[in-house]
Amino acid sequence: MNTQATQSLDARGLNCPLPILRTKKALTAMGSGETLAILSTDPGSVKDMQAFCKQTGHELIATNSNQGEFEFFIRKS
């Protein structure tokens, strides 16, 4: 999937709920329609990012998983 991120967030090594809190903080500083790329190692963040986006209305464009690392692309609503 062709995904170009406006900003990126490294949440590797962080545990619940920090990846979500950092994501929310990063998105707040961004403009509508911009895309945030997040790297995480917390397996719980896969479900959490889905729930976060569903609740807040941001769009989860893609989720990639690679050897214990997860990559999310979120487009700000």
Next chain:
Amino acid sequence: MGAADKIMTQGLDQTQFDQWFDQRFETRMAQREEAHVPSLSIIATKGTMDWAYPPFILASTAGALGWEVSVFFTFYGLELLKKDLHLEISPLGNPSMPMKMPFGPQWLKDINWKVPNVVMAGVPGFEKVATGLMQQTVKSKGVASIAELRSACLEADAKLYACQMTVDLFGYSQDEFIPEIAGWIGAASFLPQAQMSDVCLFI
């Protein structure tokens, strides 16, 4: 009922009217639901490091989801609002708490040190050691500190209330606590808030 509704409902028989009403009702309810901001109320009553996590994790996460959050700190929970957090854990009388070394080779980390209560109770400074080990574990597992989660709550505009009665009971003074406290209140002030919230938890 607007003018358009008046025209629409004129000349409808009972069944048609019921159909019209049900449809209209459903639309209105869906609109209402969409505009609704969920809210969370927590009563935090525990003042140890381990029990500080559930209220602050839930409150900060709810804040990140855009919910309205209020937490009422009472009794030992007030400890979580102190300017200087000196939270400790006590493994005494808690057989579920794993006692593991946060450092050293993996085989050492894997050992669960079952220390009998009578030893824990008798060794001076046992809680200080256990607290130190827990802090080390929290850090190495990438779990947030309590201070960090509390800041996240405040950033998300969560309302943190302190129980005035507890302040009087334990002889605290208000300047021992963080200045961001939303109010020094009692049960009569908190309950009406809790009544209006979607999720209410006692921790």
